[in-house]
Amino acid sequence: MEYFIGALKKFADFTGRARRKEFWMFTLFYIIFYAVTATIDVVTGLYMLSTIFALVMFIPTISISARRLHDTGRSGWWQLIGLVPLIGAIVLLIFYVQDSVEGNEYGENPKALAEA
Numbered sequence: 081m082e083y084f085i086g087a088l089k090k091f092a093d094f095t096g097r098a099r100r101k102e103f104w105m106f107t108l109f110y111i112i113f114y115a116v117t118a119t120i121d122v123v124t125g126l127y128m129l130s131t132i133f134a135l136v137m138f139i140p141t142i143s144i145s146a147r148r149l150h151d152t153g154r155s156g157w158w159q160l161i162g163l164v165p166l167i168g169a170i171v172l173l174i175f176y177v178q179d180s181v182e183g184n185e186y187g188e189n190p191k192a193l194a195e196a
Contacts (some may be wrong), residue, residue, distance in 0.1 A: 084109035090147075091140040094156060098147035099190045102175060106144050106157035110137060145176075152178045 087098075117130040119152035146156025152175055161167040180191045 081109065087144045088140055090175075091143055094143055094146045095186070096147055097151040097180070097187050098144050098182065099151065100148070103144055103148040110141065111115075111191075144176050145172075148176055150184075151180045151190065152194070153184045153186075154180045175183075 083102045087102065087106040095112050114130060114133060117133045121127045142156075142159065142191060145159050149156050149158050158175065159172070161173050164171075180189050182189050182192075
C-alpha cells in the first residue's frame with residue numbers, strides 16, 4: 081500500500097526513476113481498487129464510481145509509467161506506443177519488466193540506492 085500512496089504523492093513528478101517493485105505494486109493496487117469500484121458500480125447500477133476512479137488515477141498512472149520507463153533508460157514518451165493496438169501493449173510490457181540499468185540521464189539506479 082505504501083507504494084500506491086507514494087506514487088499518488090508523486091503524481092505530478094515525471095522526472096526520476098521508479099523501481100519495478102514500485103511500479104508493479106502500484107499497478108496491483110490500481111487493479112484491486114478498480115475491481116472494487118467496478119463491482120460497486122454493477123451492484124448499484126450507477127456505473128460512475130469506476131469511471132471517476134480511472135479519471136482521478138490517469139495522471140498518477142502516466143507519471144509512474146514515465147518514471148518506470150526512465151528506469152530502463154527510455155523516455156516517458158515511449159508510453160505513446162501503447163496506442164498501437166496489441167503490439168504497443170506488448171512492447172510496453174517488455175519495457176516495464178526489464179531490470180533497472182545503472183545510473184543514466186534520469187538519475188541513479190533506485191535499486192542500488194534502496195539497498196544501500
